[in-house]
Amino acid sequence: MDKALRQANRRLTIKLLLMVAAAAGFAFALVPFYDLLCKVTGLNGKTGGAVQRAQASKVDAARWVTVEFTSTVMPGMSWEFRPAQTRMRVHPGETAKISYLAKNPTNQAMAGQAVPSVSPGWAAQHFNKIECFCFQRQVLKPGEVKEMPLVFFVSPELPAEVQEISLSYTLFPVSG
Amino acid sequence: MTEAIAAVAHDRHGHPPAGIMRWLTTTNHKDLGILYMSFGGIMFFIGGAFIMAVRAELLLPGLQLLSPGMYNQLFTLHALIMVFGAIMPFATGLNNYLIPLMIGAPDMALPRVNNWGFWILPFAAVLLLIPFFLQFSGIGSGASGLGWVMHNTSLDLQSGIGIDFAIFTIHLLGISSLTGAINVVVTVLNMRAPGMALMKMPLFVWAWLITAFMLILVIPVFSAAATMLLTDRHFGTHFFDAANGGDPILLQHLIWFFGHPEVYIVLLPAWGLIPHILATFSRKPVYGYRAQVYALWAICFLSFIVWSHHMLTSGLPLAAEVYFMYSTMAISVPTSVLVFCWLGAIWRGAMTFETPMLFALGFVAHFGMGALTGMILPDVAANAQYHNSYVIVSHFHYTFFGGGIFGMMAAVYYWLPKFTGRMFDEKLGRLHFWLTVIFFNVTFIPQWFAGLDGMPRHIADFALRFSAMNLISSVGAFLLGLSQLLLVYIVVKCVRGGPKATGQVWEGAQGLEFTLPSPPPYHTFETPPEVK
Numbered sequence: 001m002d003k004a005l006r007q008a009n010r011r012l013t014i015k016l017l018l019m020v021a022a023a024a025g026f027a028f029a030l031v032p033f034y035d036l037l038c039k040v041t042g043l044n045g046k047t048g049g050a051v052q053r054a055q056a057s058k059v060d061a062a063r064w065v066t067v068e069f070t071s072t073v074m075p076g077m078s079w080e081f082r083p084a085q086t087r088m089r090v091h092p093g094e095t096a097k098i099s100y101l102a103k104n105p106t107n108q109a110m111a112g113q114a115v116p117s118v119s120p121g122w123a124a125q126h127f128n129k130i131e132c133f134c135f136q137r138q139v140l141k142p143g144e145v146k147e148m149p150l151v152f153f154v155s156p157e158l159p160a161e162v163q164e165i166s167l168s169y170t171l172f173p174v175s176g
Numbered sequence: 177m178t179e180a181i182a183a184v185a186h187d188r189h190g191h192p193p194a195g196i197m198r199w200l201t202t203t204n205h206k207d208l209g210i211l212y213m214s215f216g217g218i219m220f221f222i223g224g225a226f227i228m229a230v231r232a233e234l235l236l237p238g239l240q241l242l243s244p245g246m247y248n249q250l251f252t253l254h255a256l257i258m259v260f261g262a263i264m265p266f267a268t269g270l271n272n273y274l275i276p277l278m279i280g281a282p283d284m285a286l287p288r289v290n291n292w293g294f295w296i297l298p299f300a301a302v303l304l305l306i307p308f309f310l311q312f313s314g315i316g317s318g319a320s321g322l323g324w325v326m327h328n329t330s331l332d333l334q335s336g337i338g339i340d341f342a343i344f345t346i347h348l349l350g351i352s353s354l355t356g357a358i359n360v361v362v363t364v365l366n367m368r369a370p371g372m373a374l375m376k377m378p379l380f381v382w383a384w385l386i387t388a389f390m391l392i393l394v395i396p397v398f399s400a401a402a403t404m405l406l407t408d409r410h411f412g413t414h415f416f417d418a419a420n421g422g423d424p425i426l427l428q429h430l431i432w433f434f435g436h437p438e439v440y441i442v443l444l445p446a447w448g449l450i451p452h453i454l455a456t457f458s459r460k461p462v463y464g465y466r467a468q469v470y471a472l473w474a475i476c477f478l479s480f481i482v483w484s485h486h487m488l489t490s491g492l493p494l495a496a497e498v499y500f501m502y503s504t505m506a507i508s509v510p511t512s513v514l515v516f517c518w519l520g521a522i523w524r525g526a527m528t529f530e531t532p533m534l535f536a537l538g539f540v541a542h543f544g545m546g547a548l549t550g551m552i553l554p555d556v557a558a559n560a561q562y563h564n565s566y567v568i569v570s571h572f573h574y575t576f577f578g579g580g581i582f583g584m585m586a587a588v589y590y591w592l593p594k595f596t597g598r599m600f601d602e603k604l605g606r607l608h609f610w611l612t613v614i615f616f617n618v619t620f621i622p623q624w625f626a627g628l629d630g631m632p633r634h635i636a637d638f639a640l641r642f643s644a645m646n647l648i649s650s651v652g653a654f655l656l657g658l659s660q661l662l663l664v665y666i667v668v669k670c671v672r673g674g675p676k677a678t679g680q681v682w683e684g685a686q687g688l689e690f691t692l693p694s695p696p697p698y699h700t701f702e703t704p705p706e707v708k
Contacts, residue, residue: 005366005367008366009285009286009362009366009367012361012362012365012366013285013286013358013362016357016358016361016362016392017358019392019393020354020358020392020395020396021396023392023393023394023395023396023397024396024397024399024400026396026397027396027397027400027401027430027433028400028404030426030429030430030433031404031415031426034423034426034429035423038423041493074419113419113420115418115419119491121491121493122493170418172418172419173419174419174420
């Protein structure tokens with residue numbers, strides 16, 4: 001190979017290596033982008049963090065929305081975990097409170113983290129939590145039973161075709 | 177022709193060192209091509225052996241031979257070995273041997289990188305397989321059982337060193353693929369003989385150039401996803417850990433963003449070489465050259481924006497499902513262009529049916545079936561039934577085996593006389609073809625029916641009503657596996673002797689590689705050939 005060709009090959013190789021680096025960077029950039037996309041669109045049923053109850057927001061007393069509650073316990077987690085009631089009828093804008101019951105039947109202290117998901121996904125951004133046991137991990141002593149509160153309201157901007165919302169909590173074991 | 181012989185006479189470097197050192201230190205594209213192809217061939221049989229054990233378990237209902245954990249390891253290793261160990265290295269071997277000959281270059285552009293890229297592979301294979309064998313002496317819990325792109329990953333369901341070994345294997349294989357891909361791009365863009373314009377390049381070279389760009393863009397994504405999984409497992413990050421704010425669905429998005437282009441990476445080299453073979457044995461020029469080049473680029477582009485059709489049951493919003501349905505179906509347009517060009521190539525040709533032609537026609541037929549069933553799978557409504565059933569298993573075997581492997585077999589028979597200078601046993605070759613076609617269909621046609629009836633994949637046992645279909649499928653698989661041994665015999669026999677092949681090998685064969693004697697001398701085209 002002559003020198004000019006060798007140099008041309010080297011230049012092109014470096015460009016292609018930069019493409020490889022860019023592709024790897026793109027993959028890592030997808031992580032925050034994915035989170036952002038889910039937050040903005042409510043895809044994946046992700047709900048936001050704690051919100052303050054806006055004083056001015058009106059209760060739409062003419063409309064009913066049914067909220068259903070369900071729970072899943074992941075493999076490796078031995079707690080009992082269920083909602084105290086499985087459904088509730090609320091007006092959009094009305095503040096409501098229910099609780100989930102958790103019991104640690106084992107003989108050692110354990111920590112769990114509940115992860116919420118709302119279905120249908122596009123209703124997630126209209127489901128607002130003022131107080132939730134899912135905001136921090138819960139630690140239960142051996143044999144302890146705990147009633148964990150959830151205070152929420154459904155915002156009146158909820159699209160009219162949504163008449164039922166399902167809220168699912170999945171309980172994960174957390175170590176440390 | 178005279179130019180080529182002049183180039184051969186120009187051989188200045190003499191001969192390579194003898195024995196093992198030749199193969200360890202070689203930077204010659206033909207040597208490395210042979211190494212890559214041999215490695216791919218060996219892995220083809222190892223991957224095949226693993227799936228024989230799986231089919232033996234599925235011969236009868238109930239668990240006879242394997243535990244479910246062992247079953248998961250076997251199908252995972254089968255898939256990883258076949259895709260990353262057999263098809264991809266074999267296709268890389270073909271490009272190593274053929275691209276310099278086809279474009280009139282003296283060698284690949286980065287010969288040392290080429291050597292390094294190959295010698296990573298055996299170590300990667302050992303790394304992947306070690307945990308599988310260690311479990312028999314009580315060490316560790318076996319190899320990864322997560323499926324070919326780790327799509328069954330759950331941080332809770334399987335732990336153990338097997339997954340870490342698989343992750344490092346993925347990194348090594350990724351490096352090897354990237355070196356090969358970069359080498360192809362640099363060679364094709366910089367080292368073509370004078371007069372070899374881009375739109376004059378043989379379609380195999382085009383297909384590989386596009387494949388190489390796809391590899392460069394998606395392999396890093398797969399490596400990144402594997403790295404995230406590794407840090408999640410051992411270094412306290414939470415990319416995919418839902419309990420700590422991560423998202424398991426993100427892992428699916430990342431691996432399928434790689435996984436879908438990857439299936440075209442497997443298929444494109446075969447799509448590129450099929451027109452050569454069809455044209456040769458129809459004694460016509462390649463049909464629709466421009467259309468095929470544009471179709472290959474279109475498929476390359478579309479393959480990047482359809483990945484979530486693997487995830488239609490993961491709870492995507494309806495708008496996204498509809499988008500992925502239509503974009504996936506859109507791939508059928510350029511794919512149809514290719515299929516009709518292949519049919520155009522043989523239309524009213526003076527066809528003869530030598531072994532490579534049989535495999536090429538088998539490729540068109542079986543790939544066509546795989547592609548057509550690929551049209552019903554992205555249908556959002558229908559997918560709920562087909563998802564993770566044996567319909568999927570059968571579909572991707574029609575594309576990967578009926579497409580990828582049939583294409584590679586056609587290439588073996590087409591260029592083997594060129595590589596060895598000897599003709600293979602044509603009778604045995606045809607026998608191999610017919611056995612392969614028959615038993616391939618006996619294996620996979622029953623899986624359509626079992627899948628439509630609801631048989632799920634990835635599970636070591638099945639409901640009694642699937643018994644008949646699984647029995648037929650298993651028997652077909654055993655015989656399909658056995659008949660592949662015939663290929664070994666044919667290749668070995670051809671290497672050891674046989675009637676001499678001419679330079680052109682096949683009447684009607686076109687292309688620069690057929691202007692050289694068979695086998696081509698160690699160094700070729702040191703003086704670039706003249707391309708008209």
